[in-house]
Amino acid sequence: MFLKKLVPIIICTFYSFPSFAQLPQDSRRAGGIAVIPLTANTTQVFYEQNPVLITQEQGQRYAVFGIPLSTPLGTVTLTTNANPIQIDIKPYAYAEQRLTVKNQDYVNPNQEQLDRYAREAKEQNDIYSSFNPSTWTTFPNFIRPTAGKFSNSFGRKRFFNGEERAPHSGLDIPAPVGQKVIAPADGIVVQTGNYFFNGNTVLVDHGQGLISMFCHLSKINVEKGQHIRQGEQLGLVGNTGRVTGAHLHWGMSLNNARVDPQLFIK
Ligand SMILES: [Zn+2]
Known part of the structure; x- marks a missing residue:
């Protein structure tokens, strides 16, 4: 009785990061790939003036960006027809x-x-x-x-x-x-x-x-x-x-x- 009053109704929503059926794995390191969900108004993405691949999966559009092996740790900025996109490059120990x-x-x-x-x-x-x-x-x-x-x-x-x-x-x-x-x-x-x-x-x-x-x-x-x-x-x-x-x-x-x-x- 008492507990019933105190415990609010909890609605459990299990949110899982989309597991891509076809897109490559997202791995933000030099030599890796960033799979970036795009907003509706972002239709073109560029890295150093060169176009970046854009595709869609399950109704969501993504930029699929190849991160050069020579990329230092830190932030990489992609330009777009709308707002720029920033990607954080993580360390990775290659043998x-x-x-x-x-x-x-x-x-x-x-x-x-x-x-x-x-x-x-x-x-x-x-x-x-x-x-x-x-x-x-x-x-x-x-x-x-x-x-x-x-x-x-x-x-x-x-x-x-x-x-x-x-x-x-x-x-x-x-x-x-x-x-x-x-x-x-x-x-x-x-x-x-x-x-x-x-x-x-x-x-x-x-x-x-x-x-x-x-x-x-x-x-x-x-x-x-x-x-x-x-x-x-x-x-x-x-x-x-x-x-x-x-x-x-x-x-x-x-x-x-x-x-x-x-x-x-x-
Ligand atoms: Zn080889």
Whole structure:
């Protein structure tokens, strides 16, 4: 009786943070992804003047922003057609890796090789900074491009024969030469070629600056300009380019930032 008077009616509302069915995982660190709900009047988002991917899920629109690996801790500001958006970059401890590469050319390339690499890097950078319309309205669900264990290798600081080089910008999946590599989502093959460090490589554009890369292939089965469907074979695992063994190097780029491919896999 007495208690009844005192205890107010409690309405329990269980609010859970939306678990995305298709959007990548939100992980606000260098090399991570920020999945940002947008207000109704925010229709365009930019990072350093470049457009950021926008999509929707369950009636809510989101900007999906790739955080470059070189981003320092602190705040990153995205501009929009409405109010700017601020993102807090959290610390994240990437591992270190010390590798011994027998072919010294891959550690200290000569001038000719450096020139070749500069040409290739520009070619790839032009692709990464492109922004083509997407054919999807909801974010594509990604599947694994090849069978095998994901080594936790994205973002690793690397030392080749003791000399520090750029952090690892993709995910390595050790697999035997000749194993099938498939497209993890629908897209357009925007480049194929043999590159100095990356070996035989395929780049697939999934729209709105979302681009995947597959390196060290022993065989390429697709051509530039070709539409590829999720699950279709694009090549075979190999050991071409700078490698210490056969594996697939799978890279993902968003708004020209290389991000952790694991964030796309459910
Ligand atoms: Zn790799």
